[in-house]
Amino acid sequence: EPEVTQTPSHQVTQMGQEVILRCVPISNHLYFYWYRQILGQKVEFLVSFYNNEISEKSEIFDDQFSVERPDGSNFTLKIRSTKLEDSAMYFCASLTSSSDEQYFGPGTRLTVT
Amino acid sequence: AQSVTQPDIHITVSEGASLELRCNYSYGATPYLFWYVQSPGQGLQLLLKYFSGDTLVQGIKGFEAEFKRSQSSFNLRKPSVHWSDAAEYFCAVGASPTGKLIFGQGTTLQVKP
Numbered sequence: 270e271p272e273v274t275q276t277p278s279h280q281v282t283q284m285g286q287e288v289i290l291r292c293v294p295i296s297n298h299l300y301f302y303w304y305r306q307i308l309g310q311k312v313e314f315l316v317s318f319y320n321n322e323i324s325e326k327s328e329i330f331d332d333q334f335s336v337e338r339p340d341g342s343n344f345t346l347k348i349r350s351t352k353l354e355d356s357a358m359y360f361c362a363s364l365t366s367s368s369d370e371q372y373f374g375p376g377t378r379l380t381v382t
Numbered sequence: 383a384q385s386v387t388q389p390d391i392h393i394t395v396s397e398g399a400s401l402e403l404r405c406n407y408s409y410g411a412t413p414y415l416f417w418y419v420q421s422p423g424q425g426l427q428l429l430l431k432y433f434s435g436d437t438l439v440q441g442i443k444g445f446e447a448e449f450k451r452s453q454s455s456f457n458l459r460k461p462s463v464h465w466s467d468a469a470e471y472f473c474a475v476g477a478s479p480t481g482k483l484i485f486g487q488g489t490t491l492q493v494k495p
Contacts, residue, residue, distance in 0.1 A: 273425065300480050312472060312485040325482055360425065369433070369479035373418075373425035
């Protein structure tokens with residue numbers, strides 16, 4: 270069964286460093302999402318992406334964040350200058366309009382020290 | 383603003399017992415409602431969804447949920463719980479099938495032998 274994959278599974282970085290979280294969505298999916306879950310808190314929406322552009326973003330998704338689909342298969346989330354409060358589990362999801370179901374990856378745990 | 387409340391952070395049931403996980407939502411229009419399950423180290427997996435029609439929906443793994451507009455609820459049920467059902471369960475609401483999801487806090491289910 271096709272699945273969304275994410276790499277790395279765990280990323281440790283120092284405050285102020287740039288990180289790129291990678292996702293490979295399911296191949297025929299057209300809608301892409303990033304969510305995050307700070308330990309002990311709710312899963313929060315960050316951004317959605319369709320037709321090579323951002324379709325919606327939350328107030329969390331400020332100028333430090335960007336997304337890209339560089340090669341038609343990967344979907345990346347970049348954090349330019351990480352802060353301690355960016356430590357969280359980051360989930361990628363993808364969807365094809367025929368299924369109405371967002372398929373989630375296993376997540377990348379980002380730890381900022 | 384859209385919001386989802388899962389009043390029970392942690393629930394313990396005996397194997398074979400029935401289960402009900404509560405979910406209340408706040409949303410101005412007819413919501414798209416979802417239940418996801420997350421096992422350790424796994425991504426979020428869709429159990430079931432409600433968009434319209436019959437208010438009792440069946441999902442995978444023997445789960446069902448009932449949409450009650452008057453109570454703004456979408457509770458998840460299972461008649462007989464198996465040890466493999468131990469996981470974290472998330473209720474979510476969306477404005478459209480392809481839109482962002484707003485998640486509840488999650489309920490951790492523990493199953494006693």
